[in-house]
Amino acid sequence: MIEVTAVEPVRAHRRLDSVTGFLHASRLNVIAVIIVGLVVAVAIFGTFVAPYPPNHIDLLQRLRPPSVHHLFGTDDYGRDLFSRVLAGAWISLYVATVILLTSVAIGTILGIVSGLVGGLTDEIIMRATDLFLAFPALILAAAIAATLGPSLTHTMLALSTVFWPWYARLVRGQVLTLREREFILAARVAGASTGRIVFKHLLRNVFPLVIVQASLDVGYAILFTSSLSFLGLGAQPPTPEWGAMMTDARSFLEDFWWYPTFPGLALAVTVVGFNLLGDGLRDWLDPRLRGSLRAGRW
Amino acid sequence: MGRLIARRLVFMVFVLWGVTLITFFLSRVAPGDPARLIAGPRANAAALEHIRQIYGLDQPLVQQYITYMSDLLHGDLGTSFVTRQPVRSDLATFFPATVELALFAMLIGSTVGVLFGVVAALHRGAPGDVGVRFVAIAGLSLPAFWLAMLFQLTFYSRLAWLPFGGRLATGVPAPPAVTGLYTVDSLLAGQWHTFADAVTHLVLPVAVLALAEVGLMARMVRTSMLEVLGEDYIRTAQAKGLSRRRVLMRHTLRNALLPAVTILGLEFGLLAGGVFLVETIFAWPGVGRYAYDAIRASDYNATMGVTLVIALVYVLVNLVVDVVYLFLDPRIRYT
Numbered sequence: 107m108i109e110v111t112a113v114e115p116v117r118a119h120r121r122l123d124s125v126t127g128f129l130h131a132s133r134l135n136v137i138a139v140i141i142v143g144l145v146v147a148v149a150i151f152g153t154f155v156a157p158y159p160p161n162h163i164d165l166l167q168r169l170r171p172p173s174v175h176h177l178f179g180t181d182d183y184g185r186d187l188f189s190r191v192l193a194g195a196w197i198s199l200y201v202a203t204v205i206l207l208t209s210v211a212i213g214t215i216l217g218i219v220s221g222l223v224g225g226l227t228d229e230i231i232m233r234a235t236d237l238f239l240a241f242p243a244l245i246l247a248a249a250i251a252a253t254l255g256p257s258l259t260h261t262m263l264a265l266s267t268v269f270w271p272w273y274a275r276l277v278r279g280q281v282l283t284l285r286e287r288e289f290i291l292a293a294r295v296a297g298a299s300t301g302r303i304v305f306k307h308l309l310r311n312v313f314p315l316v317i318v319q320a321s322l323d324v325g326y327a328i329l330f331t332s333s334l335s336f337l338g339l340g341a342q343p344p345t346p347e348w349g350a351m352m353t354d355a356r357s358f359l360e361d362f363w364w365y366p367t368f369p370g371l372a373l374a375v376t377v378v379g380f381n382l383l384g385d386g387l388r389d390w391l392d393p394r395l396r397g398s399l400r401a402g403r404w
Numbered sequence: 405m406g407r408l409i410a411r412r413l414v415f416m417v418f419v420l421w422g423v424t425l426i427t428f429f430l431s432r433v434a435p436g437d438p439a440r441l442i443a444g445p446r447a448n449a450a451a452l453e454h455i456r457q458i459y460g461l462d463q464p465l466v467q468q469y470i471t472y473m474s475d476l477l478h479g480d481l482g483t484s485f486v487t488r489q490p491v492r493s494d495l496a497t498f499f500p501a502t503v504e505l506a507l508f509a510m511l512i513g514s515t516v517g518v519l520f521g522v523v524a525a526l527h528r529g530a531p532g533d534v535g536v537r538f539v540a541i542a543g544l545s546l547p548a549f550w551l552a553m554l555f556q557l558t559f560y561s562r563l564a565w566l567p568f569g570g571r572l573a574t575g576v577p578a579p580p581a582v583t584g585l586y587t588v589d590s591l592l593a594g595q596w597h598t599f600a601d602a603v604t605h606l607v608l609p610v611a612v613l614a615l616a617e618v619g620l621m622a623r624m625v626r627t628s629m630l631e632v633l634g635e636d637y638i639r640t641a642q643a644k645g646l647s648r649r650r651v652l653m654r655h656t657l658r659n660a661l662l663p664a665v666t667i668l669g670l671e672f673g674l675l676a677g678g679v680f681l682v683e684t685i686f687a688w689p690g691v692g693r694y695a696y697d698a699i700r701a702s703d704y705n706a707t708m709g710v711t712l713v714i715a716l717v718y719v720l721v722n723l724v725v726d727v728v729y730l731f732l733d734p735r736i737r738y739t
Contacts, residue, residue, distance in 0.1 A: 134534060236415070237422040240715055244677030245695070249711055252699040253430040325545055333681060336549045337696065352550060356685075359553055360561045367557075370550030377545040385541055 128390050135386040141379025149199040152192030160193035160346040161185065169362050179364035181354065183344075187364065190346035191372045197347050198376060201262055202327040206320045208266040213273020214316060218304060220274065221281025232278070235271035243268045247330060251339040258331075258347070261340040265330050269323060276319055280312045318391060322384030325377040332373050348373040409727065416719045423715045424476065427708045428469050438704055442485050459485075472708075481712070482705030486697065491709035494694060500584025501571060502683070502690035506675050507585075508610045513617025514671070518664065520618060521625025522657070528630065536622055543619025548612050548678050552685040555608045567605050569687035576601050609686045613678045617671055624667050625660065632660040665729050669722040676714055 129136055153160075157175075164184035172179045178187035220231040238246070250264035284290055284307070293303055332349030334340040341347035343354065348369040355366035439455040440447070447455075456462040460471055475482060481491035524536035559566040567573060571586055579589035579598050587606070590598035632638065633656060641651045676692075683692035691710060698706035 132534070134537060233418070237419055237426070240419040240423065240719055241711070242673040242676035242714060242718060244680060245711065245714060248680065248695075248699060249427065249707065250430060252702075252707075253433065329545065329547060332547060333549065333677075336547075336681070337684070338700065349547075349549075352553065356553065359557055363557055366550070366553045370547060370554070374546050374550060377547070378542055381541050381545045382538075385537075 128386065131390045132386055134382050135390070138379055138382035138386055141375060142383050145195055145376050145379060146199065148192055149195040152195055156186075156189035156192045158186040158189045160190045161344045162189070169358065169365070171362075172364055178368040179362070181351070181365055182358060185344075187351075187368055190351060191348070191368055193346040194348045194351065194369065194372060195376070197258075197341070197345065198328045198331065198373070201258065201331045202324050204262050205265045205269060205327045205331070206323060208262070209269035209323075210273050210316055210320055212266070212270040213275075214277050214309075214312070216270070217274040217277025218281055218308060218312075221278040222285065222300070222304070222308075228278075231274065235274050238267070238271045244330060244333060248334060248337060248339060251334050256339045256342060258335075258341045258345065261331055261334045264334070265327060268330075269327070272323075273316060273319065276315065277312050280315060281308060284308055284311055314391075318384070318387050321380070321387050325380035325384065328373070328380065329377045405727075405730065408730070409723070412723050412726070416723065419719055420712065420716060423712055424473065424708070425469075427711045428472060429465070431702075431704045431707055432465055432468070438485050438702055441702060459483075476712075481709040484698070484706040484709075485703045486701050486706065491705050494706065495691065495709060495713055498689060498691045498694045501688060502679055502692060504585040504587065505606070505609055505613065505683070505688060505690060506672075506679060508606055509613035509617060509675060509678075510671060512610060513614035514621050514664075516614070517618040517621025518625050518661065520622035522629060522660075524622065524626045525629030525633065525660075526652075533626075536626065540619040540622040540626075543615045543617075543622075546615065548616070548681045549685055551615065552608070552612045552682055555612060556685070559608060566607055569605075569685070571602065571605055571689060572598070573601050573605075609682045609688055612682050613675060616674050616678055620667060620671055620674060621664065624664055628663045629656065629660040632656050635659075662729070662733050665732060666725060669718075669725045672718060672721045676718065 129139065162185060164180070167176070167180050167184035169182055170176055170180045170184075176186050176188060178191060181187055181190070216231050220228045247261075247264045247268045250267055251261050254260035254263065290303060290307055293307055298306070331340055332347065332352075335347045335349030336353050338353060341350040343350065351369040352366050352373075355362075355369070358365050438459070439452045439461055442459070443451050443455050453462070460468055463471070472482070479492065481495070483489065484491050484494055487494055520536045520539065524533045527533050556568055560568045572578060576598055579586060579593045579595050582589050582592055586602035587599060590596075590602055638651060638655055641655045646655075679690065679692035680695060681692075682688065683690045684696045687693070691713070694706065695710040695714075697703070698710060
């Protein structure tokens, strides 16, 4: 439904360099950078500052409320929720990175092939993307994850299946615009091979847009992973994944408020942070990019 | 116009056929054994074989698919292995509950979203605008299942203001079925007590679902309002000396809300995902919960039936949205 518009990729690329400009554009951008920075730091260094191993069971300390010893309280196995929430940050970022790298790789390759080759190949690839986009994303991902069997790896595979068509379309749209531009024609006239044109010219110009799109998708990738884990289709116990932790917490909702609250809060703050960042980047880069990037489609 | 609809209908058939292909072959490679599911854990090998014969599970995959498609073309979605009822009648039972939930969520979410979007655009850059942008992103970012649990914790466990889940309290009989929507049916039957009970059961799930809708709509309306406010005809209207109110209502809003129609399709997609999670948590007897149970129990026919129906509604909603938009804005011509 959304038409991809022409952009000035070179200009967009240059602008990406100016980080301060981005921070000055909106106060929300500053908040976004702080949150994302914090989440990344927690993901990397969390295990070093965690007071307990995430799966350390202590049945004498079951369901204790937050205290000096257990900042976020403990769960029904007496595991320290603070340590588990910290460990969850790494899992979420890792999973989101794998999903997006896979989707971007598949989407970019198919998008370039589709845009460059055209004809029947283009038609087949585009109809395939139509097919995948005809499902509401979460339901398709849930169906695939359920089919493959519940595990975090299968969740990553299922979500990659949901995300790649958007990249394929985005890249194809860009390739269609770029291949008519003078510098590509000039390269062709100068005798550059297709491979050289793809790697030297197309990829370089398509990538800034793909990166912004990926930044818009990180939050959703994390949210979807947790949603699937919450439904029992993703991470399995005792993995300290935020969604899976909330499934465990459901039975203890009424009397032990801290149990579902802290993993959920960590997830909420992380997703809000990444979405603010993606949204800010999109708005700041170029108003004309807005037509080709989408947000909140889920 | 006719050509557009015809083309889209052909595309729709293609998509739905693709959906059957994907769901069929995916569900057949799933690790669960439906024969075991139907026969129960204590069934012996002979019983399992018998079940496989009855349900055609012993046939080659392609044969099973041909049988499935031929049944499907006759309106038969197969029998659910879990409820032992035809999937079609199961869906008919669960569908109204989901429609009721989705309608209220869409209505409330869109109204509040439009209001937020307009306010943000009129006060661009002011704290109100930043606030709306934040609420919009938060609405789209907050995990629905977490919000649902927090709402249950607050409004049921702590404050005891609202029920935990379900469509009606135990002991309250369902109103005579006309539309299947309890709020409407209870009003039609003049059952005020049932109506009030149905509304209190709707509040929490609708609030969770509506929040995401608010986010989506507010963002769209804000962008669209800002574009319209920069148009020449708005300046002309202001130069003519029209009141601020008249310029806003007659000139700005009328044009700015047009593009909002296009995201109704997106909203539906968002709702479908949300309903899946929210119905599960609030024990809401709708299609989302049915799908969840079906997926978890490897109930092939039910899973495929639900997916197909959701895809059908999704494609139809998008078709209707495009056609409505064409009517509303004569400048647009789809090619």
